[in-house]
Amino acid sequence: MPFLPVDEQLEVIRRGTVEIVPEEELVEKLEKSKKNNQPLKIKLGCDPTRPDLHLGHSVILRKLRQFQDLGHEAILIIGDFTAMIGDPTGQNETRPALSEVEIKENAETYLEQATQILDEDKTTIVYNSDWLGTMHFQDVIKLASKLTVARMIERDDFSRRFEANEPISLHEFLYPLAQGQDSVHLRSDVELGGTDQKFNLLVGRELQKDDGQEPQICLMMPLLVGTDGTKKMSKSYDNYIGITEEANDMYGKVLSIPDDLIYPWFELITDIPVDDLPKYKKKAEEDPRNAKHDLAFTLTAMYHGGSAAKEARNYFEQTVINKEISDEAPTYEYEAGSEVRLLDIIADTGFTESNGQTKRLIKQGGVSIDDEKITDKGYRVSFEENTELVLKVGKRNFCYLKSK
Amino acid sequence: MPFLPVDEQLEVIRRGTVEIVPEEELVEKLEKSKKNNQPLKIKLGCDPTRPDLHLGHSVILRKLRQFQDLGHEAILIIGDFTAMIGDPTGQNETRPALSEVEIKENAETYLEQATQILDEDKTTIVYNSDWLGTMHFQDVIKLASKLTVARMIERDDFSRRFEANEPISLHEFLYPLAQGQDSVHLRSDVELGGTDQKFNLLVGRELQKDDGQEPQICLMMPLLVGTDGTKKMSKSYDNYIGITEEANDMYGKVLSIPDDLIYPWFELITDIPVDDLPKYKKKAEEDPRNAKHDLAFTLTAMYHGGSAAKEARNYFEQTVINKEISDEAPTYEYEAGSEVRLLDIIADTGFTESNGQTKRLIKQGGVSIDDEKITDKGYRVSFEENTELVLKVGKRNFCYLKSK
Numbered sequence: 001m002p003f004l005p006v007d008e009q010l011e012v013i014r015r016g017t018v019e020i021v022p023e024e025e026l027v028e029k030l031e032k033s034k035k036n037n038q039p040l041k042i043k044l045g046c047d048p049t050r051p052d053l054h055l056g057h058s059v060i061l062r063k064l065r066q067f068q069d070l071g072h073e074a075i076l077i078i079g080d081f082t083a084m085i086g087d088p089t090g091q092n093e094t095r096p097a098l099s100e101v102e103i104k105e106n107a108e109t110y111l112e113q114a115t116q117i118l119d120e121d122k123t124t125i126v127y128n129s130d131w132l133g134t135m136h137f138q139d140v141i142k143l144a145s146k147l148t149v150a151r152m153i154e155r156d157d158f159s160r161r162f163e164a165n166e167p168i169s170l171h172e173f174l175y176p177l178a179q180g181q182d183s184v185h186l187r188s189d190v191e192l193g194g195t196d197q198k199f200n201l202l203v204g205r206e207l208q209k210d211d212g213q214e215p216q217i218c219l220m221m222p223l224l225v226g227t228d229g230t231k232k233m234s235k236s237y238d239n240y241i242g243i244t245e246e247a248n249d250m251y252g253k254v255l256s257i258p259d260d261l262i263y264p265w266f267e268l269i270t271d272i273p274v275d276d277l278p279k280y281k282k283k284a285e286e287d288p289r290n291a292k293h294d295l296a297f298t299l300t301a302m303y304h305g306g307s308a309a310k311e312a313r314n315y316f317e318q319t320v321i322n323k324e325i326s327d328e329a330p331t332y333e334y335e336a337g338s339e340v341r342l343l344d345i346i347a348d349t350g351f352t353e354s355n356g357q358t359k360r361l362i363k364q365g366g367v368s369i370d371d372e373k374i375t376d377k378g379y380r381v382s383f384e385e386n387t388e389l390v391l392k393v394g395k396r397n398f399c400y401l402k403s404k
Numbered sequence: 405m406p407f408l409p410v411d412e413q414l415e416v417i418r419r420g421t422v423e424i425v426p427e428e429e430l431v432e433k434l435e436k437s438k439k440n441n442q443p444l445k446i447k448l449g450c451d452p453t454r455p456d457l458h459l460g461h462s463v464i465l466r467k468l469r470q471f472q473d474l475g476h477e478a479i480l481i482i483g484d485f486t487a488m489i490g491d492p493t494g495q496n497e498t499r500p501a502l503s504e505v506e507i508k509e510n511a512e513t514y515l516e517q518a519t520q521i522l523d524e525d526k527t528t529i530v531y532n533s534d535w536l537g538t539m540h541f542q543d544v545i546k547l548a549s550k551l552t553v554a555r556m557i558e559r560d561d562f563s564r565r566f567e568a569n570e571p572i573s574l575h576e577f578l579y580p581l582a583q584g585q586d587s588v589h590l591r592s593d594v595e596l597g598g599t600d601q602k603f604n605l606l607v608g609r610e611l612q613k614d615d616g617q618e619p620q621i622c623l624m625m626p627l628l629v630g631t632d633g634t635k636k637m638s639k640s641y642d643n644y645i646g647i648t649e650e651a652n653d654m655y656g657k658v659l660s661i662p663d664d665l666i667y668p669w670f671e672l673i674t675d676i677p678v679d680d681l682p683k684y685k686k687k688a689e690e691d692p693r694n695a696k697h698d699l700a701f702t703l704t705a706m707y708h709g710g711s712a713a714k715e716a717r718n719y720f721e722q723t724v725i726n727k728e729i730s731d732e733a734p735t736y737e738y739e740a741g742s743e744v745r746l747l748d749i750i751a752d753t754g755f756t757e758s759n760g761q762t763k764r765l766i767k768q769g770g771v772s773i774d775d776e777k778i779t780d781k782g783y784r785v786s787f788e789e790n791t792e793l794v795l796k797v798g799k800r801n802f803c804y805l806k807s808k
Contacts, residue, residue, distance in 0.1 A: 085542050088549035137539040137582070138489050144575035145492035149566065152574060153553070162553065170556060170581075171548035173574060178541070 003034040009070050013219070015277075016059070016268045018195050021202070021218045029189055029217065033072070042067045043188035043216070045077040045128075045179060049086075049098060051109035054240040055299070056224040056233030059268045060192050061117040063221055067190070068119045075124045076114065077182055078107045081132040088171060113243055116303060131185045132178050143177050146210050147203065152176070155199040180204040183216050190217045224268060229258035247304040251312035254296035259288040262295055270298045293317075329390070329398040334383045336403040342367070342379040345401065351393040361394060368392045369401075407438040413474050417623070419681075420463070420672045422599050425606070425622040433593055433621065437476070446471045447592035447620070449481040449532075449583060453490075453502060455513035458644040459703070460628040460637030463672045464596050465521040467625055471594070472523045479528045480518065481586055482511045485536040492575060517647055520707060535589045536582050547581050550614050551607065556580070559603040584608040587620050594621045628672060633662035651708040655716035658700035663692040666699055674702045697721075733794070733802040738787045740807040746771070746783040749805065755797040765798060772796045773805075 003009065009030055013020070020026055033040050044064050053061075068074050083106075086097030098106065111125065135143075152173050153162050161168050176199065183191060183204030191201045201218035208215045223232040226239025233240045241253045257265070262284040266272055272280060284291040293313060301309035332348055334340050343355050346367070352358045358367075365373050369381070369389050381389070383403040391399050407413065413434055417424070424430055437444050448468050457465075472478050487510075490501030502510065515529065539547075556577050557566050565572050580603065587595060587608030595605045605622035612619045627636040630643025637644045645657045661669070666688040670676055676684060688695040697717060705713035736752055738744050747759050750771070756762045762771075769777050773785070773793050785793070787807040795803050 081542070082545075085545050088546045132541055135541040137536055137541075137544050137578075138485070140541050140544045141486075141489050141575045141578050142492045144578055145573045147574045149553070149557070149562075149572040149574055149577065150569070158553075165554070168553040169549045170551045170553055170577060171545045173553065173577070174541075174545050174548055177574075 002037070003030075003071050006030045006034060012066050012070060012274055013063075015066070015274050016063070016221060016264075017219055018222050019198070019218075019220045021198075021205075021220075023217075025215075026190070026217045026219075029214075033189075039072040040067070040189035041073050041075055041186060043075050043077065043183060043186055043191040044193075045079050045182060045191075046110060046114070048078050048080055048083050048103050048106040048110060050235075051106040051113075052235070053110065053113040053243045054233055054235070055243060055265075055269050056226070056240060058117055058243060059221050059224050060194065061114055062269060062271070063192055063219070065118050068122050072190075073124060074118060074122060075126060075186055075188065076111075076118070077186075078103075078110070078125065078127045079179075080107065080127045081129040082175060082178060084129065088169075116243060126186070128178070128182050128185075132181060135181075140174070140177075143181060143207070144174070146207055147177070149173075156196075176200045176203045177207070180207040184208055184211050184213065187213055188216045189214075190219055192219050192221065194223050195220045196223065222264075222268065225261055225264070227253055227257050229261055241299075243303055247300050247308040247312045248315055250303065251296040251300045251309070251316055254299055255292055255316060257292070259284070259292070262288060262291050265295055266298075270295070271302060272298060329400055331400040331402055333402045333404040334381075336383055336385050336387070339380045339382050342369075342374060342381060343377070345381060345391065346393055349391070349393065349397070349399050351397040351399075358393075366394050407434075407441070407475050410434045410438060416470050416474060416678055417467075419470070419678050420467070420625060420668075421623055422626050423602070423622075423624045425602075425609075425624075427621075429619075430594070430621045430623075433618075437593075443476040444471070444593035445477050445479055445590060447479050447481065447587060447590055447595040448597075449483050449586065449595075450514060450518070452482050452484055452487050452507050452510040452514060454639075455510040455517075456639070457514065457517040457647045458637055458639070459647060459669075459673050460630070460644060462521055462647060463625050463628050464598065465518055466673060466675070467596055467623070469522050472526050476594075477528060478522060478526060479530060479590055479592065480515075480522070481590075482507075482514070482529065482531045483583075484511065484531045485533040485582060486579060488533065492573075520647060530590070532582070532586050532589075536585060539585075544578070544581075547585060547611070548578070550611055551581070553577075560600075580604045580607045581611075584611040588612050588615050588617065591617055592620045593618075594623055596623050596625065598627050599624045600627065626668075626672065629665055629668070631657055631661050633665055645703075647707055651704050651712040651716045652719055654707065655700040655704045655713070655720055658703055659696055659720060661696070663688070663696070666692060666695050669699055670702075674699070675706060676702060733804055735804040735806055737806045737808040738785075740787055740789050740791070743784045743786050746773075746778060746785060747781065749785060749795065750797055753795070753797065753801070753803050755801040755803075762797075770798050 006027060010027070013026070029040055032038075042064060044060060064074050064076075080103045083098045083103050084100070115123070153159055155176070158168055179200045180203035184207050187208075188204070191204055193201050198218065198220050201216075201220070205215040205218060225231070226233035226237055227241065228237065228239040231237045231239060241250055245253070263281050266280045266284070267277060280291065280294070283294070296316070297309050297313055300312050330349070332345065343358055346352055346358045347355065352361065359377050361367050362374060362377050365375065367374050369391055381401060385403060387401070387403040389401040391401050410431060414431070417430070433444055436442075446468060448464060468478050468480075484507045487502050487507050488504070519527070557563055559580070562572055583604045584607035588611050591612075592608070595608055597605050602622065602624050605620075605624070609619040609622060629635070630637035630641055631645065632641065632643040635641045635643060645654055649657070667685045670684045670688070671681060684695065684698065687698070700720070701713045701717055704716050734753070736749065746766075747762055750756055750762045751759065756765065763781050765771050766778060766781050769779065771778050773795055775794075785805060789807060791805070791807040793805040795805050
């Protein structure tokens, strides 16, 4: 398959990106790749200490998938090297040292989930202990000599901690070097990462230059805002949606997000074609309620298939209905012992403009009492002591009918 | 041989030291050592990229020798590990990467010179590549995790450079860790170093603690001030005296030092017993000229033996004489063609208080003309055209005699 024109590739690549450093070099690489019919090597590192993926992780995996769909080579690095070390200071309990077996298990879990997003057959999987684990002290000294302390402290989180006199363990300076060495070893053309990874990606670029290689492009994706609408999606903030969550849970959680997340989520974590995105942007602004259902449907279909998504939608429409009935529906009361024509009741509610419209609705199956469709235009409702019914007229009109 | 009482050992150990950290732990170690009849391990690292030793280096080597003489074990580490790396940034031309052969040659040169000071039979020599060279990246990360960046930047030279925005290569942070790891590996009891090494010695102490060992004592010696009397002795300042320099050169350079260095040099780089030092301190204050000759003699004898030292002294007494004649001696002129009694000439110079004294001096051989002793009290000096003679009266009085 020949590569798409560079402009078209760029349109896909730019989707949702925060920054491409430097973009002009990416253009050159894409041109050369197309000319030589040679795919680019796209690098993504993953942390096998946290094998459970959520939609936040999918941002970057989808970007990798887009590169695959454009014909480029995806290289997924299992960062088992540092995982085996864990946190040597013992202060970070969330970063325990993992055994080789645990890492292998975690990596399998990770890959099982990641391949729901990636094209498995076109993904190269490597373990960075293969090359980092063989480096000796003298190699580390040489590697470390490529960067200055000041440059390292420039990194956002380091400078913040340094200024706040919070301790930075010396070994933390070695991790970016290890990550950069991965790029040198793999000769990657592009490395993907969140915006919080910018520094580390740039280190890879510098080390490649130092090694005489054409340096990689650093492509930064935004951190997905979680369901709470404020913080980045993370297990620790409990504002996440796992990619293996049940269809209904996934659908429901998506419905819970604030309206201003609808479009960013479409852009960042769905497979809606780039050409269709403007349409969804408009809908998110003008009809957020239904746009959110579309988003929930799309995401659930991506991870659970179309029929599971349909079921989830039905379930939630019902849930929402029940919620709206209880929260918002008005109540109409009639004498206990009386029988009242349904046509008259609907006239009382004002849900229709005429008896003629009411009759058409009944004929079309648009009227129900307690979830049972009423098809008889002459139907009468009997009010006993303590009668309480839910009347639905059309798609969105509800009320309670009670005896008094 | 039983160990000396701890107090007596301390007196020797404290000689010339700037700081012992912490001294109370040293006392404990010495007490335990004496009780168990177990020598302490005294560590000294040396840099095989600079094999030519000067008296500045001898300060620390003499301290190690003193420990040997007290019955303790001297461990000399050849720092071949970092020497093989050199300066990986390539900016420091004085620190080229050395081959294994060069390092071996340099180490031999170093040891040949160092054993003029140390007791060769009682010196354990080790190469730190033996243990540092086998460390992997993951070991370095664990090692680095023991220290914080802030702690590292505290080091005098780092903080100065950091504040001045001068680049510090990241690998420079790894060298103190390597040196500290030497202490962990050797389980040293005491490490010796110059005051500029304090930080590095303390790192060893911390790493040993972290390893569950009894931490080493850090003993800092001053940096020897060079012959110029201002800067530390160093080849690059050309204010040094090599320990292999010819006897005359060594003697002469010592004579050139400012008076205020005489006593520190006695204390730091001679083997004058500690009990005799006060005597030399007094002499340095009251009679610096001769104290300096004593110092020159002592040092020359240490490195070249007593007879070479004597020859050097004779040579320099003569040199000094000639120098003083030319610089300071007054001139007395007499008519060309005249003959003048030596007694009258000496009376003219005022070098003696009476003719009686002059006659006694002549009798004792204390008067000479052009280096020839005059023994005849009635001697007359003949002045021709252009006569020019040097008259010496007693040990220190000179003048020129000229015709006019």
